[in-house]
Amino acid sequence: MYSLLLAIIYIAFVSLGLPDSLVGAGWPVMHQDLGVPIAFAGIITMIIAGGTILSSLASERITRRFGVGIVTAVSVGMTAAALVGFSVSGSFWMLCVWAIPYGLGAGAVDAALNNYVAVHYAARHMNWLHACWGLGASISPFIMSYALASGLGWSSAYLIIGLIQAVLTFALLISIPLWGKVNPIVPSGHAVESDEAEETADEPSGRTRTHVPLARAIRIPGVILILTAFFAYCALESTAILWASTYLVTDRGVAPATAAAFASLFLLGITAGRFLAGFFADRVGDRLMIRGGFLTVGLGVVMLALPLDTDVPALVGLVVLGLGCAPIYPAIIHSTPVNFGRRNSQAIIGIQMAAAYTGSTFVPPLFGAISIWTGMWILPLFLALLVALGLLMSERLNQLVARRARTSELA
Structure with missing residues (x-):
C-alpha cells in the first residue's frame, strides 16, 4: 500500500x-x-x-x-x-x-x-x-x-x-x-504529543477529528515566523525567475540569448537540486537543509552582484541561486508536523501555501515598480534582503522549538 x-x-x-x-x-x-x-x-x-x-x-x-x-x-x-x-x-x-x-x-x-x-x-x-x-x-x-x-x-x-x-x-x-492505510511517521527526536496520540492521521482517507480554526492556528507560537520565512522564500524565487534575465542584460551587458539560457538554468538548478537533496535530506534534517539553502542562495546573490569585468561569476551565481533554493520549500513543509504537531499541520500548511502564493504573486510586480525608480541594479540587494528575512525568521523558529523541547523535558 x-x-x-x-x-x-x-x-x-x-x-x-x-x-x-x-x-x-x-x-x-x-x-x-x-x-x-x-x-x-x-x-x-x-x-x-x-x-x-x-x-x-x-x-x-x-x-x-x-x-x-x-x-x-x-x-x-x-x-x-x-x-x-x-x-x-x-x-x-x-x-x-x-x-x-x-x-x-x-x-x-x-x-x-x-x-x-x-x-x-x-x-x-x-x-x-x-x-x-x-x-x-x-x-x-x-x-x-x-x-x-x-x-x-x-x-x-x-x-x-x-x-x-x-x-x-x-x-x-x-x-x-489507500489513503487511510499508510501509517504516519514519527520523525526522530520528536515526541508525539498526547493529544496527537489520540488523533492519528491514519483515519479513513487521512481525515482528522479536530478542526483547527484559522485564527487559532495563526496564534500558535512560531507560526508567524514560518509564514514570514515562507513568504520571503517564495518572493525570492519568483522575483529571480521573473527579473534575473532582465538584470543580466540591462546591468551586466550579457547577451539576451545567454541571459535567457542561464535564467532557465536557475529553474533546472532548483529541480536538479531537489533530486540531489533527497539523497541526504533524512540524514541532514530539515533545519540544516533550510539554513544551508538560504546561505547558498546568499552566496549566489553575492556572486550575482560582484562588480567584475567578467560575467562568469554572475552567470554561475544564478545557477548557485537555483541550487540553494532547491531544499528550502520542501524542508519548510516537511518540518511543519514536527514543529507544530500533526494536529495543527494541515491548517498551518494551508496558511503556508497562502503565504507562498501571496509572496510569489505580489512581490515580483512590486520589485518591477521599485526598479522603475531605482534601476535594475537593485535586484541583488532586493534578493539579499529577502534571504536575510527568510533566514532570520527560520532561525528564530528553531530557537523557539528548541526552548519548547527543553521545557517539555524538564516537565
Whole structure:
C-alpha cells in the first residue's frame, strides 16, 4: 500500500506541475487570437492566484471533512475541467471564468498533498516530489511549443494536459481507499504529543477529528515566523525567475540569448537540486537543509552582484541561486508536523501555501515598480534582503522549538 500510493503521489506531483507554465508559454499567441493586450496575462494569473490563496486557507476544514484522498481527486478534477475549458475558450472573459476553478483546485490539492506527505513520508520523498513538480512545469512549455509548431494551436496544448489531468483524476478516485492505510511517521527526536496520540492521521482517507480554526492556528507560537520565512522564500524565487534575465542584460551587458539560457538554468538548478537533496535530506534534517539553502542562495546573490569585468561569476551565481533554493520549500513543509504537531499541520500548511502564493504573486510586480525608480541594479540587494528575512525568521523558529523541547523535558 505504501509504495503503490507513493507512486500515485509522484505521478500526481508531475501532473500538478504541468499546468503552471502554460499561460506564460502560450500567451504571446493567445493574446493575439483573443484580441486583448499582452498585459492581460496578469489578470488571468491574479484570478488563479486569488482562488489558490482562498482554497489554501480553507484546505484544513475541507480536508478534515472529506479526507485527503477525496480532496485530491476532486481538486485535480477541477483543474482538468478548467484546462479543458481553456481549450474551448474563444474569448478572454471565458478564460477568466475557467481560471476560477483552476485556482481553487490548485490551492486545495497543494495544501492537502503537502501535508499528507509531510506526515506520512520521509524528507527525501518531499524533496523528490517537489522535483517532480519542477519536471512537470518544465515539460508543459514543450507541449505548448509542439502544439504551436505543428499548427494545432494553443488550445490543443491545454486540451492535452487537461486530458492527462482527467486520467490522473480517475486514478486518484480508484486510490481513495489507500489513503487511510499508510501509517504516519514519527520523525526522530520528536515526541508525539498526547493529544496527537489520540488523533492519528491514519483515519479513513487521512481525515482528522479536530478542526483547527484559522485564527487559532495563526496564534500558535512560531507560526508567524514560518509564514514570514515562507513568504520571503517564495518572493525570492519568483522575483529571480521573473527579473534575473532582465538584470543580466540591462546591468551586466550579457547577451539576451545567454541571459535567457542561464535564467532557465536557475529553474533546472532548483529541480536538479531537489533530486540531489533527497539523497541526504533524512540524514541532514530539515533545519540544516533550510539554513544551508538560504546561505547558498546568499552566496549566489553575492556572486550575482560582484562588480567584475567578467560575467562568469554572475552567470554561475544564478545557477548557485537555483541550487540553494532547491531544499528550502520542501524542508519548510516537511518540518511543519514536527514543529507544530500533526494536529495543527494541515491548517498551518494551508496558511503556508497562502503565504507562498501571496509572496510569489505580489512581490515580483512590486520589485518591477521599485526598479522603475531605482534601476535594475537593485535586484541583488532586493534578493539579499529577502534571504536575510527568510533566514532570520527560520532561525528564530528553531530557537523557539528548541526552548519548547527543553521545557517539555524538564516537565
